[in-house]
Amino acid sequence: MSTTILERVKALSCTDLSDAMDRLGIPCQCAGIMPIDRSFRLAGRAWTLRYGPVGQDPGTVGDYIDDLDADTVIVLDNNGRVDATVWGDLLTSTATSRKIAGTVIDGVCRDIDRIVELSYPIFSRGNWMRTGKDRVRVEATQVPVSIGGIRVEPGDWIKGDGDGVVVIPAARVEEVLAAAEEIHAAEDAIREAVEGGKSLRQARIDWGYHKLQTRR
Template sequence: MTTTSTTEQITTALRALSCTDVSDALDRLGIAGHCLGIMPLDRSFRLVGRAWTLRYGPVGRDPGTVGDYIDDLGPGDVVVLDNQGRLDATVWGDLLTYTAVRNGVAGTVIDGVCRDVDRSITTAYPVFSRGNWMRTGKDRVRVEGIGEPVSIGGARVEPGDWLLGDGDGVLCVPAGRIDEVIAAAEEIRDAEERIREAVHGGRPLRAAREEVGYHRLQTKR
């Protein structure tokens, strides 16, 4: 499906949705965008933006570099770092967070770990990762590719795809399908709100669910 909404419209729509809304929409549409095991450093973090991708690999005889890219990124960009799930070498820390905040970067998603958590927490800069540890990735990992498809928690993320993150984790929505995903997610969100209103009014949950077809909302179509 071709995307027709503007970046501003998409951003506004995604900010009004939760990861659970979008997760159910992805299931309905048969899109594998769930990033397994990637969680926010702080449960209050929310993230919406488009993927800027970088893939790491282990160093060889040539130690290479961990990359020097953050000055080129700005509002709406989400830094997506594929470190192959490594837990023993960080690829994000204090100086990157500090500069990202200055530049208005939307957030960072890492298949791996970060460090200098306090900087992220105190600046409310959203980092989603497999955890945190103190040991640097310098001389342990090197840049293998920039602006290429990467794997984050088993989900394929391509440059320009949309990322949504909250306390339940992070999701990737292919750029070319964002409109239909948003439409499905809004339908699911609104149906669940009708159920809550019915329960608040005294209806049994079973009856309220049946009235809106709850058990079929996320079924693949």
Template structure:
């Protein structure tokens, strides 16, 4: 079945979507999350996993990838840890081969060279080589998680580009996408007006630029 809203979000950049989220009063911007390459782009529905500190005996970091649906974004909440990775080359190779949309981590990843070589999008707080084995373990899958201060629920829309990642809650996605498309159209109209000789001030006033991100009255 066609996922119309997934197709729509893939045509919009994260800056425009961020403005639409602000207008709706939704905190969907993943703070301090960045792509392993500025060329990366991703759009998909969230498949989530939450990690916690390893117990004794240590639990596994997970062999979950075979169960992730095609075209999903794998969303890994490692509590922002930067001293233990939860994603590396084997997972990158498998995810790329399966055609998954990308990986989003509140934490760090390793083996950056391979994801860049394959063009598989990985977004995280950074990269570091130390394994998470015996340091973290899977606590739960397909549960709400936190990525850079944004709540991510399984099935939410996830969009990443060179500026970072935004998450759009499923129950609000139609409204957010409508607003984002309106904002994009207004900004394109401003550009065209300026190219035609109008001053930026007048073009912005004509197309309501200063109200585009203002939160709507509830």
């Protein structure tokens, strides 16, 4: 059986993918978006939602989660706001039961005790207790959004680990994975050579380390 794209994404680290996309000239690193717990990992395709501030019509924070498929990564663009959350314990419980892959927020979440208890992967700018109800509203779903300065389109591939979050454009996923797998293999070979007694300097030369991330 051939390895699926999801399995290949899961097998790579954010650093592998970041280096590959640096080589390919693809902006991908979501600045300031980190896991609530450094052990959290996620991988999957993006389902996107963009929030905005309330106006005369207060709108809603959204009842979207019941309609999402398992293995989806929920991507919430709250414009980087850290004064009003868009994710709490009820969403965490529901997402866990529906086997959602995880949530990425350009903003904050709350109820992190529940997040940690259920080991539900959330990547955000932090956490705070203040509700987003009557402070933010859904502007659109399944539209391009911005997460940590990086554009995310519906269906893009998302990878998160202890180093943060990267976005793989769906149209270039095969190209990115091939480059990332090459980089991963080279660094494994360098590590093995060093453990076998070779100097790091020579191992890097042998495997072209200094050009692994260089634009081609």
